[in-house]
Amino acid sequence: MGSGLSTMKGSGTKGNAIAPARGATYGADYDVSEAIDILEAAVGRLSPSEPSSRNLQSVCALLRSMVQNERKGASMPDRLAPMVSVPEALIHCRPPTLAQAMPGGSELDVGVDVPPPLDAKLSMQIEEWSFNLHAVPDAELPALAYGAMIKHPEFSEMDLNKKRLWRFIKEISSRYRANPFHSFRHAVDVTLASSFLVRMVQRRNPEILKDPQYVVALLVAALVHDTDHLGVMNGFLQATRHPLAVMYNNQSILENHHCATALSLLERPELNFLAALPVENQVTIKRFITLCVLSTDVTTHMKFMKQFSALLADSSGASITYDVVMQVVIKAADISNPTRNLEVYKPWIEGVMKEFFAQGDAERELGLPISMNCDRNVVDVSNCQVGFIKFLVKPLFSGLAEFIPELNDSIMPTLEANLAHFAAGGT
């Protein structure tokens, strides 16, 4: 927010300011809204059959929503406008007829280079639970996510288009907002944690995630699970009657939005890394991605825990199926911050509290009841973490540790130590 995109005025040349980098000094002598008007008029003169017409329309819509998002002094709900609404994205992306669906051609991939393999040291480090992702610069996160994914043999066992996977990852990274917590960095963190847990599960029970579709879907779901997160909770969207709340009937609003945004991007041929797979495999993978992303809604956590506990009690988890494992892995990865060393854990706390308090401030401003953990005037951050660990993190990881006893060697002791730290009033 606040890069001043909507007020691009000043002196200088006009030529190079159409798509300025964030934070750049804008040298244009015009208003960006006027520039978008001109661009839209030009696109309107193109023939609808012109292949670039739809893409240019999408660009106009994106620029306009960016301007709206950046508008100074806009109220909180205005600033929460989706970058591009899902139906709008679908209208622009969807080929008009099935006959034109998914043009296969390798011509789409010309000029796309996948990143080089990860540096050997980094490649080993990312497989450790103690890896400090905060030390990785923003610009390197997409290649790190790509590298972490393709290290899993399942990504080579299936006929996936790696160039499009890379493009998809970059596009997804651009759809994450610069939220204090729900950023692309969090997405990569959840991907690395899921990757770690997948390996643990596979070591423990080589059969359960045997189908490569499970692993591919799970890791892609981890990366996209908070795409275009608005930095506020579902309750806020519901209370402010946000368009997304209306669209999704107040049901897992954000999770539906993350998933639909990611899957709508797969409708773009140049991003569809699944295109060479038989249609039934594509459908299956998308169904698994949806299952995993929707399972990250914490309001469904208690219900899931009940189901998971019952399965664990039944002959020590012998009846646990792949779909339960996929959900437990992504859910655990999503709330895994308290299981890391304090050095890694604390910056995440700082981010999440910043996001919560910004929501609390907006609720105060709008005269709404302030949500739990969001009132900066009363919330005790240490207590907040104690509650988070006791009621959400510890029960889930304890259950997972019954299934993967190796977690008791390092992850569970770290979690206990962090709980003791905050319970003693540590900061």
Ligand SMILES: [Zn+2]
């Ligand atoms: Zn998340």
